[in-house]
Amino acid sequence: MPHSALQTPELNLEATSQSAPAAASGRPMYYEYQPKETVRAQHGTTLRCKTWEAEAALRMLENNLDPAVSLVYGELIVYGGAGRAARNWKEYQTIVRTLKNLEPDETMLVQSGKAVGVLRTWAHAPRVLIANSNLVPAWSTQARFDELDKLGLMMYGQMTAGSWIYIATQGILQGTYETFAAVAERHFGGTLAGTVTVTAGLGGMSGAQPLAVTMNDGVCLVIEPIEDRVKQKVREGYLDEQARNLDHALELCEQYRQEGKGWSIGLTGNAATVLPELLTRRYPADIVTDQTSAHDLLDYIPEGDIAAVLQLRKDDPEEFRRQALASIMKHCQAIIDLQTAGAIALDYGNNLRGQAEKGGLRVRDEQGQFLYPGFVPAYIRPLFCEGKGPFRWAALSGDPQDILRIDRALLETFPDDKLLARWIAKAQAKVPFIGLPARVCWLGYGEREKFGLVINDLVARGEVSAPIVIGRDHLDCGSVASPNRETEGMKDGSDAVADWPLLNALANCASGADWVSLHNGGGVGIGNSTHSGMVIVATGTPEKAERLRRVLTTDPGMGILRHADAGYELAQQVAQERGVQIPGAA
Secondary structure, X not given: OOOOOOOOOOOOOHHHHOOOOOOOOOOOOOHHHOOOOOOOOOOOOOOOOOOHHHHHHHXXXXXXXXXXXXXXXXXXXXXXXXXEOOOOHHHHHHHHHXXXXXOOOEEEEEEOOEEEEEEEOOOOOOOEEEEEOOOOHHHOOHHHHHHHHHOOOOOOOOOOOOOOOOEOEHHHHHHHHHHHHHHHHHHOOOOOOOOEEEEEOOOOOOOHHHHHHHHOOOEEEEEEOOHHHHHHHHHHOOOOEEOOOHHHHHHXXXXXXXXXXXXXEEEEOOHHHHHHHHHHOOOOOOEEOOXXXXXXXXXXXXXXXXXXXXXXXHHOHHHHHHHHHHHHHHHHHHHHHHHHOOOEEOEOOEOHXXXXXXXXXXXXXXXXXXXXXXXXXXXXXXXHHOOOEEEEEEEOOOOHHHHHHHHHHHHHHOOOOHHHHHHHHHHHHHOOOOXXXXXXXXXXXXXXXXXXXXXXXXXXOOOOOOOEEEEEOOOOOOOEEOOOOOOOOOOOOOOOOOHHHHHHHHHHHHHOOOEEEEEEOOOOOOOOOEEEEEEEEEOOOHHHHHHHHHHXXXXXXXXXXXXXXXXXXXHHHHHHHHOOOOOOOO
């Protein structure tokens, strides 16, 4: 049964069961520096650093690594296959030591998970600047990155793993919820009741899909090759039930479809095997999607006995990659075939279509458009045009009551937003707090600034017990260039223009964010995306209120600028209505 928001799930068994004495990739990890005590975020109001801003960065780094949150603790892998919080344990210790000694007017520079310098800047400048996985474009390939990773010179930061603002599966949950709500509105009369969604993947972020589907009253069947991950998501409350086998899974799907009940079923298996079997059985899936890690072939589990496959990854990585690509092609072709059979298909994974295309599968039509669309161009882009995206906050106190107090303030601040009220009610009922208590909420231009000031005032008045970290996913309206995902099919053809996330990072530095990051490859793999992140800490001071005004206006404003420039009339209209300055606009 789903957990209440105040229940804490058991620790992630993957953190111990899949941690090896040496990293599978061969990268140096310096295990002798691994802390004797398990890393978890400190709670309360006692500072170990000289400012709350540095303390917040330290706690969020620790939170990323908490075994309840991270995917493979021993390798500092947070989520997304190989997305890490620090390059290795030695560099983790250096980052922690540097944060503790950082003066109020100093900035720590982090290069792919390694603290490389401390500069004297300003008290209102960022305390931390992070760059992860960035390679000169012509050299930005997975193979070159892997070489540097093995040498201990780089790390893959994914999106929020290497920028220390990951909040576990909840981080992508509302965006996934909004996507399936849009699918329901467009194709099923406003509800997923009586429908079955088939998807794959139950890693760090993937648990969002079954819960998002059931929040929209649908049935969700999720296929996952590692059984411990299925069990973990049931324990956490992101998944309702584990099936014994495919026959049992389909019986459950049909039972709950007929009842019109929102319910999710996890099946241990491989999508490349199960989806073609559904086609053979002519199973009437209503929606088919995925949320697997396919951006790096070493992170996609191919067909076969799971123990043998995982051993193959250690013994013969090249053969593992070959088999992974073959399975990806089967997986992707099955999604295309299920669409042909009548299912609504959408891509929600980490470059599954792109990898299948590299393997030789036809995934585009004669006009160059994908045969089934990504979730952003199909359902989310209008929200981006309004400056909306996955805004989030975390309670540095560790007290869930702080998040519930902020929830109440959110509903008081936007009393007429019925969708927001519905989301908060569902989140409080079904979303467990994992690690530091946190909340994600899609807010747009003007709303983020307004609510950031509300949070700062709550801190100032002592209505929450410690400062609040405010950040967002890198998957935001104006902070990412990713032609196979967030910027797929831009109206003016500017899918691959990466100037926008670079400008976003620069603008957030200029506006007074507390830490800013710039990454390559998150979501879809090295060389396939550029994206930036920002975090600002609400400390309750008047000075921080002014910085919150600027940062939380600048950041979503980039989304309006980016989409208005691309010719989206909605973004142009929003810019005109809300006073967003665009030189040269009529």
